[in-house]
Amino acid sequence: MSRFLSRSLAALAPYTPGEQPQDRRYIKLNTNESPYPPAPGVLDALNRQEAADLRLYSDPEAKALKAALAAQYGLEPQNVYVGNGSDEALNFAFMAYATDGRGVAFADITYGFYPVFADLYRISPRIIPLDGAFRLRGEDYYGLNQTIVIANPNAPTGLALSRAEMEEIIKRNPDSVVVVDEAYVDFGGESCVPLIPKYDNLLVVQTYSKSRSMAGARLGYALGSETLIQDLETIKFSTNPYNVNRLTLRAGAAALAEQAYFDDNCRKIMDTRAYTKAALEDMGFTVLDSKANFLFAKTPALSGLEVYRRLKEKGILVRHFEKDPIRDFNRITIGTREQMDAMLQALNEILN
Amino acid sequence: MSRFLSRSLAALAPYTPGEQPQDRRYIKLNTNESPYPPAPGVLDALNRQEAADLRLYSDPEAKALKAALAAQYGLEPQNVYVGNGSDEALNFAFMAYATDGRGVAFADITYGFYPVFADLYRISPRIIPLDGAFRLRGEDYYGLNQTIVIANPNAPTGLALSRAEMEEIIKRNPDSVVVVDEAYVDFGGESCVPLIPKYDNLLVVQTYSKSRSMAGARLGYALGSETLIQDLETIKFSTNPYNVNRLTLRAGAAALAEQAYFDDNCRKIMDTRAYTKAALEDMGFTVLDSKANFLFAKTPALSGLEVYRRLKEKGILVRHFEKDPIRDFNRITIGTREQMDAMLQALNEILN
Numbered sequence: 001m002s003r004f005l006s007r008s009l010a011a012l013a014p015y016t017p018g019e020q021p022q023d024r025r026y027i028k029l030n031t032n033e034s035p036y037p038p039a040p041g042v043l044d045a046l047n048r049q050e051a052a053d054l055r056l057y058s059d060p061e062a063k064a065l066k067a068a069l070a071a072q073y074g075l076e077p078q079n080v081y082v083g084n085g086s087d088e089a090l091n092f093a094f095m096a097y098a099t100d101g102r103g104v105a106f107a108d109i110t111y112g113f114y115p116v117f118a119d120l121y122r123i124s125p126r127i128i129p130l131d132g133a134f135r136l137r138g139e140d141y142y143g144l145n146q147t148i149v150i151a152n153p154n155a156p157t158g159l160a161l162s163r164a165e166m167e168e169i170i171k172r173n174p175d176s177v178v179v180v181d182e183a184y185v186d187f188g189g190e191s192c193v194p195l196i197p198k199y200d201n202l203l204v205v206q207t208y209s210k211s212r213s214m215a216g217a218r219l220g221y222a223l224g225s226e227t228l229i230q231d232l233e234t235i236k237f238s239t240n241p242y243n244v245n246r247l248t249l250r251a252g253a254a255a256l257a258e259q260a261y262f263d264d265n266c267r268k269i270m271d272t273r274a275y276t277k278a279a280l281e282d283m284g285f286t287v288l289d290s291k292a293n294f295l296f297a298k299t300p301a302l303s304g305l306e307v308y309r310r311l312k313e314k315g316i317l318v319r320h321f322e323k324d325p326i327r328d329f330n331r332i333t334i335g336t337r338e339q340m341d342a343m344l345q346a347l348n349e350i351l352n
Numbered sequence: 353m354s355r356f357l358s359r360s361l362a363a364l365a366p367y368t369p370g371e372q373p374q375d376r377r378y379i380k381l382n383t384n385e386s387p388y389p390p391a392p393g394v395l396d397a398l399n400r401q402e403a404a405d406l407r408l409y410s411d412p413e414a415k416a417l418k419a420a421l422a423a424q425y426g427l428e429p430q431n432v433y434v435g436n437g438s439d440e441a442l443n444f445a446f447m448a449y450a451t452d453g454r455g456v457a458f459a460d461i462t463y464g465f466y467p468v469f470a471d472l473y474r475i476s477p478r479i480i481p482l483d484g485a486f487r488l489r490g491e492d493y494y495g496l497n498q499t500i501v502i503a504n505p506n507a508p509t510g511l512a513l514s515r516a517e518m519e520e521i522i523k524r525n526p527d528s529v530v531v532v533d534e535a536y537v538d539f540g541g542e543s544c545v546p547l548i549p550k551y552d553n554l555l556v557v558q559t560y561s562k563s564r565s566m567a568g569a570r571l572g573y574a575l576g577s578e579t580l581i582q583d584l585e586t587i588k589f590s591t592n593p594y595n596v597n598r599l600t601l602r603a604g605a606a607a608l609a610e611q612a613y614f615d616d617n618c619r620k621i622m623d624t625r626a627y628t629k630a631a632l633e634d635m636g637f638t639v640l641d642s643k644a645n646f647l648f649a650k651t652p653a654l655s656g657l658e659v660y661r662r663l664k665e666k667g668i669l670v671r672h673f674e675k676d677p678i679r680d681f682n683r684i685t686i687g688t689r690e691q692m693d694a695m696l697q698a699l700n701e702i703l704n
Contacts, residue, residue: 002579014589037404052389216598227354237366246568
């Protein structure tokens with residue numbers, strides 16, 4: 001920290017991304033990336049001519065990609081915000097809807113960036129505990145009269161609320177924005193996108209980082225009423241209008257033309273998840289009922305930290321959060337069947 | 353604007369990027385892009401394997417690119433911040449150093465984003481007029497005791513201060529950060545980077561968008577003392593840790609290995625600038641002494657707006673700012689020799 005930094009930023013505790021150690025080659029099951037490459041049509045789209053065109057600015061209005069996303073979800077382009085990863089859209093939603101005393105509510109166990117955004121805008125969030133089974137109880141969010149942020153499916157648990165349960169929350173907070181972070185929705189969750197025409201207070205945030213295999217392209221989007229999207233656009237054009245690069249805009253549109261590839265990948269990952277969950281349970285693990293591309297699991301035999309450490313020694317990275325009440329668990333990304341077999345084999349050696 | 357937007361954001365007047373009309377094919381001399389593609393080594397680097405690796409997150413610490421930039425400028429990696437365009441670095445500098453009552457000073461005629469950032473953070477900036485010849489007077493910036501932002505060369509004038517003049521400003525504001533926006537420095541300006549080891553209050557911001565032909569890749573960087581860079585990193589990790597995508601990180605490092613290509617492009621653009629300036633002056637234009645990849649020019653024969661409009665009718669886009677005292681001028685990007693001849697020919701037809 002320099003002697004010049006604003007006092008109000010001096011105490012920030014930034015987000016900690018998943019580790020990316022370079023000391024050896026790991027089977028990387030710690031950041032919920034896809035084990036499959038982007039669709040062939042995406043690779044084709046990123047050709048030498050597109051690279052040569054990098055001399056030109058990207059379209060700050062992202063017209064082509066917005067039109068393609070709108071068509072995909074049965075919405076209009078003015079219902080679509082396109083951002084530099086879903087973290088950017090979430091940041092802007094906090095700036096737009098949680099500041100000026102409005103406040104924000106989210107779960108005690110959820111995406112670790114929400115408290116960081118609250119901290120950045122000097123908001124004391126209302127933290128709502130999950131129940132004893134790590135479930136988010138919809139009724140805890142009724143009539144809060146403040147902005148609500150819910151990851152659905154939730155991370156790192158993988159547990160999801162149904163669309164009907166989400167709709168009750170949205171309906172019972174008509175004067176507050178409900179931000180639904182659907183980063184993991186394509187692995188078996190129920191999306192709230194069909195509710196957008198009914199509720200002007202619903203903002204759905206999605207990402208290309210998980211199901212569409214494009215974490216490294218940095219592309220997220222938000223879907224909602226035209227006026228909510230205008231708010232996000234106002235902030236974007238007041239901070240960084242050219243927020244998404246040309247190649248990513250191009251790749252994002254190309255990916256939408258490859259629905260079959262995408263569906264097939266999601267199905268493979270869900271199959272591998274079921275296989276891995278059953279195998280972990282056979283080994284005595286407790287495994288939550290995940291609708292995401294990861295499992296959240298604990299064993300009575302070893303602490304969560306110890307499982308994480310021993311797997312890392314064996315070249316397998318998983319994500320551990322050393323905090324109550326989830327310190328017994330690890331979050332394990334679903335990779336290929338072969339990667340999961342290697343992980344299960346390693347656990348077998350550790351536990352026997 | 354939605355009924356949910358924070359009142360303090362409701363009055364924001366966002367930045368207006370240069371127009372990108374799609375109604376016909378234009379010779380685009382309005383956003384200071386390079387007429388030349390990125391270096392061949394950059395195009396080679398963006399290959400199919402890199403595209404396939406988009407399934408993985410980018411390195412949030414940008415280690416490889418930071419090391420390459422540090423080597424390029426004779427600094428250490430901890431003196432380098434890497435961002436999603438230089439606008440992002442400028443935004444973070446405003447957030448870090450101009451809030452909490454510290455304030456900010458910049459010229460009345462300069463990059464149009466500075467007042468937008470000030471507005472975003474609810475700062476009343478100290479606006480310092482250029483002199484009658486559109487020059488920035490260094491002495492106006494001595495002992496201001498607030499954060500100072502100077503584009504050098506300045507935009508849209510193209511006029512530059514020498515390094516010695518800049519050093520006086522930096523030296524005479526020892527307790528304030530001086531942000532030097534060097535977006536255009538590679539076209540004949542003197543960079544302040546060699547001053548970084550002497551002054552802990554100096555932050556230099558540069559971009560790949562102009563001289564390195566990568567506007568569409570979205571890559572900017574800031575160079576400064578280790579503690580200033582830590583401040584920017586703190587904000588980045590509190591807003592969007594994966595702010596630069598994988599392909600752009602890769603392209604950015606590859607570009608640094610192509611210094612000869614880059615130098616040659618800058619030389620060609622400076623030669624074309626001299627040629628264009630002389631031709632405009634022969635036609636009766638007043639042309640400022642630009643050290644940037646654009647010229648700022650006016651004619652007594654027609655208003656600036658009229659010149660802009662008639663050029664657009666002829667398929668040539670330049671940038672016009674309809675504000676005093678620069679409404680007589682247009683900012684004309686330096687393209688290829690052929691593009692400039694087409695522009696000069698069009699002006700000839702308009703004026704005769």
